[in-house]
Amino acid sequence: xxxxxxxxxxxxxxxxxxxxxxxxxxxxxxxxxxxxxxxxxxxxxxxxxxxxxxxxxxxxxxxxxxxxxxxxxxxxxxxxxxxxxxxxxxxxxxxxxxxxxxxxxxxxxxxxxxxxxxxxxxxxxxxxxxxxxxxxxxxxxxxxxxxxxxxxxxxxxxxxxxxxxxxxxxxxxxxxxxxxxxxxxxxxxxxxxxxxxxx
Numbered sequence: 001x002x003x004x005x006x007x008x009x010x011x012x013x014x015x016x017x018x019x020x021x022x023x024x025x026x027x028x029x030x031x032x033x034x035x036x037x038x039x040x041x042x043x044x045x046x047x048x049x050x051x052x053x054x055x056x057x058x059x060x061x062x063x064x065x066x067x068x069x070x071x072x073x074x075x076x077x078x079x080x081x082x083x084x085x086x087x088x089x090x091x092x093x094x095x096x097x098x099x100x101x102x103x104x105x106x107x108x109x110x111x112x113x114x115x116x117x118x119x120x121x122x123x124x125x126x127x128x129x130x131x132x133x134x135x136x137x138x139x140x141x142x143x144x145x146x147x148x149x150x151x152x153x154x155x156x157x158x159x160x161x162x163x164x165x166x167x168x169x170x171x172x173x174x175x176x177x178x179x180x181x182x183x184x185x186x187x188x189x190x191x192x193x194x195x196x197x198x199x
Contacts, residue, residue: 061189062094062101062182068159068166069103072133072198078190079103079198081183089129092198093157094182097173103185104157104167105133114156115147116169122158123147133199138163141170153178 015023064077072092073079081094087106094103108114108124115123120137122129131137140162150156154175159165168175188198 062103062185064103065101068161068164069105070161071135072160073103073185073188074194076190077188077194079185080187080189081185083183087155087184089124090131090133090199092185093155093176094185095157095176095180096182097176097180101182102173104159104165105131106155106184107158107168108150108156110150110152110154112150112156113147114150114168116142120162133160134162135160136163139169140164141166143170144168150175155181 062079062081064073064075064079067075069092079094087093087109089105089107091106092103093106094101096102107122107129113123113125115126116139117123118139120134120139122131141164148156154177156168156175157173158167158169167173186197186199188194188196
């Protein structure tokens with residue numbers, strides 16, 4: 001024989017006005033928080049993208065390899081280069097030779113005459129360059145005919161370690177085309193103890 005089923009009573013409690021206000025406030029807070037969080041994330045992403053764009057196009061960051069620019073720049077120094085600047089004799093510039101990035105001193109531009117004597121004195125258009133950044137002068141690995149006229153749209157560069165630097169004095173590097181130049185180097189950001197301008 002089947003037993004009769006008992007009715008189950010369900011009690012529904014109606015929330016109070018204060019509880020409803022509290023829940024409404026919590027929902028509104030969550031919506032505001034989500035909106036602010038999304039806005040912050042978007043702003044950070046846009047800022048990061050702009051920073052990468054500026055660093056890539058206008059302020060390329062370069063790491064120094066080798067000792068051809070010592071003591072001005074040492075191996076593993078990290079520097080900022082600035083694009084779109086005109087160059088003067090003695091400026092530091094970064095440029096590509098093949099896939100290799102080099103940093104040297106700008107010596108002369110298109111059409112100028114460069115001459116180097118046996119003791120390493122450098123002359124541009126017949127005038128001796130004042131080079132206080134050089135510790136020891138040398139003719140170095142020079143296999144070009146001197147005096148040498150810089151071709152159109154090219155630039156003559158030399159390293160500070162004149163005895164060992166391979167630069168525009170040697171046909172292995174030669175004069176630098178304008179398209180190869182990354183920019184003028186003005187600022188060192190690493191190591192921190194040498195943080196500051198370079199020249």
